[in-house]
Amino acid sequence: MKVKIKSWTAVGTWEWVSNDDTCGICRMSFEACCPDCRTPGDDCPLVWGECTHCFHIHCIVKWLQSSQQQQLCPMCRQEWKFKE
């Protein structure tokens, strides 16, 4: 018997690969977005610091902009440097 496929619908899933489940700043799941965003994924990406801690990019940028002193990682207080 020969089957002719007329159409098909593919479904994919995705997840961020990070060493934690939730963002240490907004406490939302990394699979969800930060409180300012509506859709998770590329619109609300994660970033890593050289210290290996990871946050929603919007959360860490908001923190770096609001802190008047040095730019420190909220988790370990090392100087925050974006990991390339």
Place this chain on the structure above:
Amino acid sequence: MKELMNLETNPPPGIRIRSEDCDAFNEWLVDLKGAENTLYEGEEFQLLFKFNGRYPFDSPEVTFTGSNIPCHPHIYTNGHICLSILTDDWSPALTVESVCLSIVSMLSSCKEKKSPPDNSLYVMKAGKNPKKTRWWYHDDNV
């Protein structure tokens, strides 16, 4: 909001959120128990947390309130607390729970119940909001 639910369902020992007195978004009341085998064992205190719209990027305003203000070298009799994480060393990764634990630990390491040396002058001059005080953190022992 998520933090409030979490603290209601899994409070650490000696810490109880008075959710009936909490205005979910602005002010929370938390009961603290002095830890066992410390100078404050058996005592109960109340902390008032006030949040502004920038939390957690800005620290909450945290003061002791109610009839029993702990007598401690870093706690003024008006309830203001000299603790660096509440101003200069605030981090958005801190939570109500971690702030409470820091305060319990600050009480626990106290060796002698004494008010701060500048208490009367400070209480006379300080405003309502401790975050407006220019704190000078110099004593890391208690």
